[in-house]
Amino acid sequence: MSNQQINITLPDGSVRDYEKGVSGLQIALSISEGLARNVLAAKVNGEVWDSSRPIHQDSKVQLLTWNDPEGKNTFWHSSAHVMAEALESLYPGVKFGIGPPIENGFYYDVDFGDKPLEGAELEKIEAKMMELAKSKSEFIRKDVSKSDAIAYFKEKGDEYKLDLLEGLEDGSITFYEQGNFVDLCRGPHIPNTGFIKAAKLLNIAGAYWRGDE
Incomplete structure (x- = not known):
């Protein structure tokens, strides 16, 4: 069902569809395992969240590693x-x-x-x-x-x-x-x-x- 999908916009401007309730860590895994191993948190619409916290609406997401303050x-x-x-x-x-x-x-x-x-x-x-x-x-x-x-x-x-x-x-x-x-x-x-x-x-x-x- 389409209403169970949300749009996630990544820092490079690309937009990906995910199931509602997806976490930053799951987004990282869908990109690469190496990235997922290094993700410490996720920035969701400008707010820093646990990478395991579910995202329920269209959001801008940045995956944070040790390279990010x-x-x-x-x-x-x-x-x-x-x-x-x-x-x-x-x-x-x-x-x-x-x-x-x-x-x-x-x-x-x-x-x-x-x-x-x-x-x-x-x-x-x-x-x-x-x-x-x-x-x-x-x-x-x-x-x-x-x-x-x-x-x-x-x-x-x-x-x-x-x-x-x-x-x-x-x-x-x-x-x-x-x-x-x-x-x-x-x-x-x-x-x-x-x-x-x-x-x-x-x-x-x-x-x-x-x-x-």
């Missing part, structure tokens, strides 16, 4: 989530603020409570990150109601995420899950943790939550 950003953002999962497994009870990509990498605001984190522990965290990356866990996006999100982080006891949730609109909240880690996050993320082949943690810096001593 948005591809690198997605990769580093996902690396921050893997670091957070490593920290949670090594230091149960840690609390998380925000973990964005930055110009040449990523960071995550973390509260270890009364435990000081020593620089010597960075290698142990890196090793745990690589162990988790090898499991090739998919990044799974879930739409969550504000009340469910609040309940989840209340039970977890993470006041930083509850603080972030206060400023979010119901209906616009998403969780991302990979392996044993769940985070409040807009995304997007790489297809799975297996894309991360190396990690180097360079430093630990003190920070105030929202600049408040």
